Amino acid sequence: MSGRISDSTVRRLSLYLRMLRDLERTGVEVVSSARLAEPSGATSAQVRKDLSHFGSFGKRGRGYSVEGLVRALEGILGLSHSWRLALVGVGKIGTALLGYGGLAARGFDVVAAFDADDAKIGTRAFGLTIRSMSELRPVIAELGVDIGVVATPARVAAEVAAALGRAGVGAILNFAPIDLSEIDGVPIRTVDIVLELEGLSYLLSEASRRSGSGGAGG
Structure with a gap:
C-alpha cells in the first residue's frame, strides 16, 4: 500500500463495496470500472487509481471479478471480522x-x-x-x-x-x-x-436558480 490513504478514497471504497454487494446478490460476475464509478460520481480512472493503492485487481478490457473484489475490499476496510x-x-x-x-x-x-x-x-x-x-x-x-x-x-x-x-x-x-x-x-x-441537509439545500437552490423557477420559500 502506498502512503497514507485519504478519507475521500476510503469513502469511495465503501461506495464501491456497496455496489459490488448489490451486484453479487443479483448474480453479476464481472463489473467495469465505469459502472463502479457511478455511485460516487467518480470517473473510471479514479476507480482504477483508488484500487491501485492496494494492489492489482481485474484485467484490462475484462473488468473486475465481483466476488473477488468484494472479498478484497472487505479485507481492506477491515470488514472481514466484527x-x-x-x-x-x-x-x-x-x-x-x-x-x-x-x-x-x-x-x-x-x-x-x-x-x-x-x-x-x-x-x-x-x-x-x-x-x-x-x-x-x-x-x-x-x-x-x-x-x-x-x-x-x-x-x-x-x-x-x-x-x-x-x-x-x-x-x-x-x-x-x-x-x-x-x-x-x-x-x-x-x-x-x-450539515448534510444544508448541502442538499444548496443543491436544490442551485437547481432552482438555473431553471429560473425560484426556491420553495421564495
Missing part, C-alpha cells in the same frame, strides 16, 4: 441506531449502551440493558469494545468522547452537532446531519 460498539446516549438518535439491523449485517455489533438519565438506566432497549456512565470503563474493558458512538447533546459530547478515549476504545463516531478533534490518538468521525 467490530464491537458501545453507544452513549439512548435518546432518539441512539435508539434508532440500536434498532438498525443494518449495523450487525455489516459487521458492527452494538454490545453496550450507556446513558446519564436515571429513568433509563436499568431499562432495556433492543435486547441491551442501558447502563450508568459510571460503568463505562469496566464494561468497555470487559466486552472488548472497539468503537464508541456518541449520541448525546452537544454540551456533553466532548466530555463523553474523552471518557470513551480513556476507557480504551480505538475510534469514536460522533452524532452530536459539534466538531470533536482527535483525543489522545483516538480518531473521531462526526456525522453532522444538519
Whole structure:
C-alpha cells in the first residue's frame, strides 16, 4: 500500500463495496470500472487509481471479478471480522441506531449502551440493558469494545468522547452537532446531519436558480 490513504478514497471504497454487494446478490460476475464509478460520481480512472493503492485487481478490457473484489475490499476496510460498539446516549438518535439491523449485517455489533438519565438506566432497549456512565470503563474493558458512538447533546459530547478515549476504545463516531478533534490518538468521525441537509439545500437552490423557477420559500 502506498502512503497514507485519504478519507475521500476510503469513502469511495465503501461506495464501491456497496455496489459490488448489490451486484453479487443479483448474480453479476464481472463489473467495469465505469459502472463502479457511478455511485460516487467518480470517473473510471479514479476507480482504477483508488484500487491501485492496494494492489492489482481485474484485467484490462475484462473488468473486475465481483466476488473477488468484494472479498478484497472487505479485507481492506477491515470488514472481514466484527467490530464491537458501545453507544452513549439512548435518546432518539441512539435508539434508532440500536434498532438498525443494518449495523450487525455489516459487521458492527452494538454490545453496550450507556446513558446519564436515571429513568433509563436499568431499562432495556433492543435486547441491551442501558447502563450508568459510571460503568463505562469496566464494561468497555470487559466486552472488548472497539468503537464508541456518541449520541448525546452537544454540551456533553466532548466530555463523553474523552471518557470513551480513556476507557480504551480505538475510534469514536460522533452524532452530536459539534466538531470533536482527535483525543489522545483516538480518531473521531462526526456525522453532522444538519450539515448534510444544508448541502442538499444548496443543491436544490442551485437547481432552482438555473431553471429560473425560484426556491420553495421564495
